[in-house]
Amino acid sequence: MSEPNELTSAQRDDLRIVAAMIVPASEEYKVPGADDPAVQADMLATLGRDTTLVAQALDHLARLAGRPLAELDPARRDAVAQEFRASGGAAGATLVRVVLQCYYRDDRVLRSLGLELRAPFPQGYTLEQGDWSLLDPVKAKPPNLRRAT
Template identity: 70%
Template structure:
């Protein structure tokens, strides 16, 4: 059995629909939704190793919907999305991560956030100092990884 290397046309339609539900366009901030053509092209072009779990997530959505997600009424889509969010597991998390990472690297979105349109390195981005005491419970726990000899 060969591994799926791309999404089917139906999966692409459902991806566009669910992406627009995850991040809708905003006139107030003058940013596109994640269903924008440029962002969708970025998602498809950079799926790589995430293709299989994203396809599984989209197939799960289609099973819940009983038809292509785009063909459902908005209220029915919301119900399917709620079911999907509660039972989608790792595949659903991968789908959401892929949508978010492509959305937040779009130049229009970065401009709206007041960020420079550049790679984060070599200059880096300065983060404000936070409350490092929030990590104390993690530091206090015994290590959960096996130590090497």
């Protein structure tokens, strides 16, 4: 079976619906939902190697719904989503990851989180120092890899 290069129209509609269910818009924080056109365009443009698993997840959702998810009323969508959480597997996890990674790349979302709109490197971000003693049990373990010869 060949890998799809892009999603079908029905799959794109379902992706939009699922994305809004995963991350709805928030008036309180003044951020769009993951169904926002800019976020959706980013998802579709950057699916790449995840296209196959995302398509499988969307097809699984449509099978559970008995038709495209976009055609269901919100209450039925929620019921299908609950069933999908239990049976989505790796494809479902990939779908959620894609939605979240694209959502949290959006400038409006980054601004709402108080983050600068820049790449993390080369400047990096300052992280608070943690309790390094938490690693002591790991450091105390004997090596479990064989030595290179």
